[in-house]
Amino acid sequence: MGCIRYDKLVRDRIPEIIESGGKTPVTDVMSPDETFEALCAKLSEEVGEYLESYTVEEMADILEVLHGLSENRGIPWNRIEEARVNKREERGGFTRGIRLIEVRDD
8 A cells, every 4th residue: 555645735625536536635734824834835836837837727726825825814805806906007017018127317
């Protein structure tokens, strides 16, 4: 009988998916502080995976981790979206591809 150790945050349905494949997952539930740390690590992991693949699926994983972070921190998603829209209105988005080379004091 083999065993693979992961010791990392996984999506909520992963244990039942593992069970449906005839294997036995060993899990526990992390504290909110542990979950926050694990979500931060997961965000870094998912961004790295996106930068290797540039797939929609990896982009969706990043967004799911961000949703998890907002819930973990008790910040409603609509508050984050409102902040995003406000910053976009005040400072713009990232759609035009503008690169700032330097600022001169003339």
